[in-house]
Amino acid sequence: xxxxxxxxxxxxxxxxxxxxxxxxxxxxxxxxxxxxxxxxxxxxxxxxxxxxxxxxxxxxxxxxxxxxxxxxxxxxxxxxxxxxxxxxxxxxxxxxxxxxxxxxxxxxxxxxxxxxxxxxxxxxxxxxxxxxxxxxxxxxxxxxxxxxxxxxxxxxxxxxxxxxxxxxxxxxxxxxxxxxxxxxxxxxxxxxxxxxxxxxxxxxxxxxxxxxxxxxxxxxxxxxxxxxxxxxxxxxxxxxxxxxxxxxxxxxxxxxxxxxxxxxxx
Amino acid sequence: xxxxxxxxxxxxxxxxxxxxxxxxxxxxxxxxxxxxxxxxxxxxxxxxxxxxxxxxxxxxxxxxxxxxxxxxxxxxxxxxxxxxxxxxxxxxxxxxxxxxxxxxxxxxxxxxxxxxxxxxxxxxxxxxxxxxxxxxxxxxxxxxxxxxxxxxxxxxxxxxxxxxxxxxxxxxxxxxxxxxxxxxxxxxxxxxxxxxxxxxxxxxxxxxxxxxxxxxxxxxxxxxxxxxxxxxxxxxxxxxxxxxxxxxxxxxxxxxxxxxxxxxxxxxxxxxxxxxxxxxxxxxxxxxxxxxxxxxxxxxxxxxxxxxxxxxxxxxxxxxxxxxxxxxxxxxxxxxxxxxxxxxxxxxxxxxxxxxxxxxxxxxxxxxxxxxxxxxxxxxxxxxxxxxxxxxxxxxxxxxxxxxxxxxxxxxxxxxxxxxxxxxxxxxxxxxxxxxxxxxxxxxxxxxxxxxxxxxxxxxxxxxxxxxxxxxxxxxxxxxxxxxxxxxxxxxxxxxxxxxxxxxxxxxxxxxxxxxxxxxxxxxxxxxxxxxxxxxxxxxxxxxxxxxxxxxxxxxxxxxxxxxxxxxxxxxxxxxxxxxxxxxxxxxxxxxxxxxxxxxxxxxxxxxxxxxxxxxxxxxxxxxxxxxxxxxxxx
Numbered sequence: 001x002x003x004x005x006x007x008x009x010x011x012x013x014x015x016x017x018x019x020x021x022x023x024x025x026x027x028x029x030x031x032x033x034x035x036x037x038x039x040x041x042x043x044x045x046x047x048x049x050x051x052x053x054x055x056x057x058x059x060x061x062x063x064x065x066x067x068x069x070x071x072x073x074x075x076x077x078x079x080x081x082x083x084x085x086x087x088x089x090x091x092x093x094x095x096x097x098x099x100x101x102x103x104x105x106x107x108x109x110x111x112x113x114x115x116x117x118x119x120x121x122x123x124x125x126x127x128x129x130x131x132x133x134x135x136x137x138x139x140x141x142x143x144x145x146x147x148x149x150x151x152x153x154x155x156x157x158x159x160x161x162x163x164x165x166x167x168x169x170x171x172x173x174x175x176x177x178x179x180x181x182x183x184x185x186x187x188x189x190x191x192x193x194x195x196x197x198x199x200x201x202x203x204x205x206x207x208x209x210x211x212x213x214x215x216x217x218x219x220x221x222x223x224x225x226x227x228x229x230x231x232x233x234x235x236x237x238x239x240x241x242x243x244x245x246x247x248x249x250x251x252x253x254x255x256x257x258x259x260x261x262x263x264x265x266x
Numbered sequence: 267x268x269x270x271x272x273x274x275x276x277x278x279x280x281x282x283x284x285x286x287x288x289x290x291x292x293x294x295x296x297x298x299x300x301x302x303x304x305x306x307x308x309x310x311x312x313x314x315x316x317x318x319x320x321x322x323x324x325x326x327x328x329x330x331x332x333x334x335x336x337x338x339x340x341x342x343x344x345x346x347x348x349x350x351x352x353x354x355x356x357x358x359x360x361x362x363x364x365x366x367x368x369x370x371x372x373x374x375x376x377x378x379x380x381x382x383x384x385x386x387x388x389x390x391x392x393x394x395x396x397x398x399x400x401x402x403x404x405x406x407x408x409x410x411x412x413x414x415x416x417x418x419x420x421x422x423x424x425x426x427x428x429x430x431x432x433x434x435x436x437x438x439x440x441x442x443x444x445x446x447x448x449x450x451x452x453x454x455x456x457x458x459x460x461x462x463x464x465x466x467x468x469x470x471x472x473x474x475x476x477x478x479x480x481x482x483x484x485x486x487x488x489x490x491x492x493x494x495x496x497x498x499x500x501x502x503x504x505x506x507x508x509x510x511x512x513x514x515x516x517x518x519x520x521x522x523x524x525x526x527x528x529x530x531x532x533x534x535x536x537x538x539x540x541x542x543x544x545x546x547x548x549x550x551x552x553x554x555x556x557x558x559x560x561x562x563x564x565x566x567x568x569x570x571x572x573x574x575x576x577x578x579x580x581x582x583x584x585x586x587x588x589x590x591x592x593x594x595x596x597x598x599x600x601x602x603x604x605x606x607x608x609x610x611x612x613x614x615x616x617x618x619x620x621x622x623x624x625x626x627x628x629x630x631x632x633x634x635x636x637x638x639x640x641x642x643x644x645x646x647x648x649x650x651x652x653x654x655x656x657x658x659x660x661x662x663x664x665x666x667x668x669x670x671x672x673x674x675x676x677x678x679x680x681x682x683x684x685x686x687x688x689x690x691x692x693x694x695x696x697x698x699x700x701x702x703x704x705x706x707x708x709x710x711x712x713x714x715x716x717x718x719x720x721x722x723x724x725x726x727x728x729x730x731x732x733x734x735x736x737x738x739x740x741x742x743x744x745x746x747x748x749x750x751x752x753x754x755x756x757x758x759x760x761x762x763x764x765x766x767x768x769x770x771x772x773x774x775x776x777x778x779x780x781x782x783x784x785x786x787x788x789x790x791x792x793x794x795x796x797x798x799x800x801x802x803x804x805x806x807x808x809x810x811x812x813x814x815x816x817x818x819x820x821x822x823x824x825x826x827x828x829x830x831x832x833x834x835x836x837x838x839x840x841x842x843x844x845x846x847x848x849x850x851x852x853x854x855x856x857x858x859x860x861x862x863x864x865x866x867x868x869x870x871x872x873x874x875x876x877x878x879x880x881x882x883x884x885x886x887x888x889x890x891x892x893x894x895x896x897x898x899x900x901x
Contacts (some may be wrong), residue, residue, distance in 0.1 A: 025332050027722050028308050028356020035405065036442055036452060045418045056405060057416040058305040075332040105354040106334060113338035151357060151453045174308045180618075182780055192635075212450035212457055214636075217350065244344070247477025253345065 003167025011047075017066035017165070019044075021053035022086060022095075024079045025106045025134055026072030029151040030097035031055045036154070038053035047165060065090040069165060070137050073106040073255075075100040077218035080140045087141040092164060095137045096157075098150035103255030105150070135255055145170050148204060149190045150219035150252060156204065173203050174180035176223060178217050183250035189215055190234055195244045199234070219252045294710030297696065299707045303330070304714060306406045306416075309721025313710060315692040325689045329554035329681060330478055331721040339669035340660070345371040345460055346642060349448035352658065355673065356723045358401070361394040361449055364458040365523075366658035366673075369459040371638075374645030374662050378730030379461060379561050380633060386463050386626045388523045390448040390455065391649070392618040395439025395522060397452065398652035399569070399607040399614075404434055404491055405443070406605045409494045410712055428543040434489050439480055444475050444618065461636045464770075469630055476622040479615055483583070487613060490608055494590045501601040502709045504694045508598050509683060510562040511571035514650050520572075520579045520613050522650040528575040530596075531561040536657045537646060544657075546674065554721070557674060567654025568718065569606035570597060585611040600687050603716045603859050607652070641665025651676050653718050675723040721745050742801035746778045746898065749790065751806040758814075758868035758878050761886075762805040765866065765893055768887030769805075801860035803894050814880040815867060820895060822861040862897060864890050 007017055023031060034044070035056055042120065051061035067088035074080050078150055087093060100102035105116065116132040137143055147160050147170070160184050162168040177198035181188075184207050187195035198216040209216050228249075249258055292762070300314035309331040316324040323447055340348050349367040365387060372379065376807040379387075392818055415419050442452040447467045448901030450456030457463045494775045527540045535543060546555050559565055573580065577595045579629035581586070588594065591605040630690040646659040654676030661670040691713060694705045748769055750762035763782055770780040779797075783790040794802055866886060869878030876885065 012895060020489070023309075025722075027354045027357035029354065029360065032357045032453045045422065046307070050416075050418065054303070054305050054310075055308060056306065057418070058409070059415050074332070079332065105339070107350055108339045108351070109335040109342070110338050113335040117333050117335070129330070129332060150354070151451075208451070209456050211465075212449070214350075214456040214459070215346075217347075225637070245342065248347065251351065 001069050004165070007165055009169075016047065016049040017051045018061070018064065018068045019048035019053075019068045019069065019100050020061060020065045020086065020090070021050070021071070022082070023054055024070065024072030024083070026097065026104075028055055028071070030099075030147075032091055033151050033154055036159060041050050047161075054198035056073075063089070066092065066214065068093045068101050069096045070094070070143075071096045073103050074132070074140050075106060075109075075134045075138060078133070083137065088254070089116070092144050093137075093141065094103075094164070095143045095146045097109055097147065097152045098221070098252045101132040101138045101148060102144045102221055102252055103134055103136050104219070104252050107136075107253075107255035107258075108251065128130070132256075148172060148220035150204060153208075154207060166238045172220075174223060175193075175200045175202045176201045177205065177207050177210070177220075179203055181210050182203070183184065183207075184211045186210050187222045191242070193238050193240060195240050196233060197231070197248055199231050200228060200249075215248070217248050217251045222253055282364075282384070282899045287648055291707045293781055297703065299692075299703050300711070301707055301711050304711055307715055307717070308356075308410065309722065309723070311714065311719055311721045313714065315686060315688065315696070315706075315710065317696050319372060322690065323692055325685065325692055327681060327685045328675075331720050337671045337673055340668045343668055345375070345638065345662060345666040345668070348660065349459055350454075350766070353458075354674060354855065355675065357453050358455045358720055359394060359398050359651045359653065359723075360420070361391055361445065361458060362649055362656050363658075363673075364455050364864070365649055366647035368458055368460045368657050369647030369649070370645040370658050370660045371640075371647075371662070371666075372645065373647065374643040374660065375460075375638060375666070376459055377636070377638065379883055382462075382625070382628070382633065382816055383463050383467075383632060385621060386448055386466065387458065389621050389625070390445060390458065391522050391617060392614045392621065393441050393442075393445030393448060393452075393654050395650075396614045396618070398765065399611045400434075400438045400441055402652075403604050403608055403611075404489065406718075407712075408493065408713055408717055409803055412498050412777050421423075423693060431490070433485055434492070437482060437485055437489060440475075440478055444479065447471055447475055447833060454522070461638050462633045464635070466630050466632060469626065472622055472626065472630070474620055476626070478877060479622075480619050481614075486612060490587050490612070492592055493549075493605070493608055494592070498592070500712070501599065502691065502695065504691060506599045507686070507690050509686075510565035510573045512559070512565050512567055512679070513572040513575040513655055514640070514648075516576050516579045518579075520576055520581070520610075520617060522755060523651075526646070527563070527655070528643060529559070529561070530571075530574060532559070537648060540657075541646065541659075544674070546672075546678075554681050555674075555678050556685075557679045558682060565679065566600065566683040566687050566718070567676050567679045568603055568753055569652075569656060570600070570603040571634055580609070581616050582813050583616055584609045587612050592658055600683070600713060601716050603718065607718070609741075638666070640664065653677060653720055653723075654679060675720075677717075677720045677723050680717050680719065684714055684719070687713055743896070744776065746776055746894075747773065747781055747794060747802045748774060748778060748798045748894070749781045749794065749802060749804050751790075751804055753784070757814050757871045757876070757882065759807045759871045761807050761866045761868060761877055761881055761883065762882045765805050765879060765887050765890065768883050769891055769894075772887065772891060774891055774898075776898060795840065799857055799858055801862075803890075803897075804861070804863045805864050805890065806863065807868045807871070809868060811867035812866070813867060814869045815882060815886065817867075817886055817889060818865045820863045820865065822863070824863075860897070862894070863878065864893070 033124055050057060074083060095101045099106055104238050114131060133231045147156050151157060163170045180203045181198050186207060189210060194215050196210060196215040198210060200219040200222050201216050202220040204220060216233040232245060296319050297317040298314065302312045304311050312328045312330055314326050336352060341353060343351060350366040352367045353364040355363050368595065409416050409420060412420055417431060421428050446452040449458060450465055459467050511530040513528055514524040515526045515534050516524050521801055527535045527537060532543065543559050544557050546557050574596050586611045591608060593602050593605045593609060595811045640662060640663045642662060644661050646657060648655060648657040654674055657674040660668050664670050688710060691710065695709055748766055752762035752765040753759045766780050869880060
């Protein structure tokens with residue numbers, strides 16, 4: 001029986017699929033996108049039995065989970081344990097947003113700061129909490145799907161939920177942001193001497209930042225085989241230092257580069 | 267499991283008798299009320315109130331949201347990246363973060379933004395403010411007051427509820443639409459950056475949202491009425507403690523985006539004065555910094571603070587809401603903070619329309635990206651966020667990269683106030699014999715919810731070891747050692763011993779041991795480490811200062827730094843003592859973070875008893891006692 005058939009059958013019995021929204025180390029911005037759906041939040045409630053979502057709902061749930069959405073990076077051992085426990089009960093796991101998918105902004109935490117936290121040298125911290133270098137959810141548990149972005153877009157969230165309800169796996173374009181940026185009639189920021197990462201970043205956002213005058217900082221993740229050298233070369237032509245490009249590459253994707261560097265060391 | 271209230275280590279620690287079922291009535295004479303991972307607030311926060319067998323209370327507010335290191339992350343990032351990064355401190359109120367960081371860079375680089383940019387930023391902030399306030403009142407507090415588990419549960423209960431909820435959620439959408447139109451996106455603005463707005467709204471779109479704001483009053487009346495009805499009688503009738511409020515102080519209009527800072531105790535201040543007036547510190551078992559002022563151990567920021575500070579600037583329409591909601595000023599009741607947010611929501615509807623009208627009358631012009639020339643320096647950016655005042659400060663190098671960042675955020679400021687309120691109200695609530703644990707837990711949960719805490723924002727304690735770190739203040743029962751280094755038989759070298767004797771004679775307040783450390787460095791450090799002191803103060807004879815009897819005060823790090831660069835040696839016992847100190851760090855002896863070193867300039871150090879006449883040990887001892895007590899306890 002397909003997921004669609006199963007969910008339809010269960011819905012007929014008044015047994016909606018259960019949804020748990022877990023929040024790890026993050027700003028709760030992606031939860032806000034979901035909560036900001038306003039009317040749509042009620043629609044979400046029509047198709048799911050939303051069992052747990054700390055920012056909007058009181059109550060905890062320890063039963064089986066049909067869909068688990070996880071927002072945020074894993075920042076301490078306690079969160080990793082929670083995640084494993086959730087995974088054991090969850091049928092389908094979605095990593096929501098750049099923190100959960102890539103490590104995101106929390107992933108930028110410098111090693112010295114993490115080390116200090118581990119040594120308890122912050123002068124104060126919650127007893128027993130064991131901080132780790134913030135990392136994506138997929139480094140801890142198997143993830144079935146992702147929703148890209150910092151924050152996620154409403155369109156992506158709704159689309160992903162529809163596809164998952166139908167038993168599918170949301171997929172995303174492998175085109176760069178530039179491909180969508182030109183369609184928006186934007187001038188190229190690189191030509192203005194601004195470090196913009198659209199050329200190496202997964203599209204799907206309609207080049208939202210460049211269209212609003214901001215540079216792309218790869219919040220939807222780097223493309224497979226991202227042409228970094230090509231980007232460096234174009235940047236060089238326009239007097240953009242490579243250090244600046246590298247710094248911006250390490251905003252949402254710091255963890256990606258840390259892992260590469262660790263691998264190279266070995 | 268998220269909400270396992272028994273899991274918290276604190277509940278197992280200590281000697282208190284704790285009932286087996288936390289939240290139910292406990293052991294013989296003790297009571298424990300705890301809420302772990304409070305739902306419907308942003309981020310992870312818990313509290314526990316333990317009434318001990320001896321009748322005393324232990325009250326703990328624990329900000330458990332794991333550390334997020336934002337201040338460390340900012341270091342080495344450019345002025346242009348930092349607003350994007352710190353915006354991710356908070357997804358509920360991201361605009362003030364981006365604005366504070368942008369303003370910080372502008373102050374440091376001497377940039378003045380255009381009048382249009384200033385106006386657009388203010389309008390964007392109105393959008394975020396309105397959205398956040400409505401969200402809090404409607405989605406987070408109303409369900410609590412109705413004893414339902416979410417706004418969804420309320421909405422689906424009856425068709426009337428569904429219609430009502432849809433109508434009220436429309437207000438939320440309105441705030442979002444305004445924020446998105448001007449800020450580029452409702453969560454995490456794109457347009458807010460140092461120097462200008464990267465994109466400006468289309469005139470017709472701004473007109474359309476202006477009309478929606480102007481027409482929202484009727485729906486807003488419904489929200490205020492519903493909240494007033496539901497919240498009537500919800501506040502526990504308890505004595506209210508007076509407190510200090512801090513908020514921006516407006517001159518002609520209600521200020522979210524202003525320049526002067528008001529305190530209910532100190533009056534109006536410039537930012538420079540405020541910078542000296544506030545002091546950050548860290549507390550045990552919480553991932554949030556706290557802040558106190560010269561006047562108070564804690565203070566409150568947020569909507570209630572703003573109303574109190576700016577009571578003469580509230581519009582007539584909002585004053586009507588105050589009547590409906592039963593809010594009169596001055597008002598010190600934290601349970602009224604959500605009502606205060608609703609009053610501000612009305613103020614925003616009025617002021618946002620006014621601001622848009624003024625801007626439209628001037629006309630919108632596309633702005634070119636200004637050339638930003640960074641320079642080395644310091645800049646603080648501050649404004650009002652929905653949850654209260656936000657203060658960011660940054661130092662930049664000549665390339666515009668951040669070398670040091672400090673983000674003081676509303677919830678960090680409020681945690682001290684929340685803790686004090688928890689203590690205050692628990693004592694009264696637990697004093698009422700008939701109140702059940704469930705009822706008390708509910709009332710305290712509601713107290714914290716009214717503060718609208720945003721715990722993800724609160725958790726980035728700066729690293730210690732930096733000169734700019736917040737001062738650590740120890741509890742009065744902390745274990746302290748005052749240790750002399752020096753040889754009693756070698757003239758002025760004995761000055762440490764003599765001064766410690768003097769200090770001992772007068773006494774430093776607290777649990778203090780006075781120790782003669784002799785001249786052998788490592789042995790004494792080993793002994794000290796074994797005792798696990800919370801703070802150690804060394805008193806030593808030094809050479810290299812300008813006059814005999816002069817005293818130098820150094821932190822542990824500074825001592826090591828000085829020892830490396832000073833030639834001839836600074837401490838007369840440098841060879842052994844500073845070496846030992848370094849060794850101690852290297853072998854990870856438990857040297858406390860709080861170490862100070864007082865060096866006294868000597869005259870002669872020939873063998874023989876007695877000090878040079880110029881050294882007034884009495885005066886030095888008093889000066890050092892003052893320094894130690896100040897370091898230990900003063901905030």
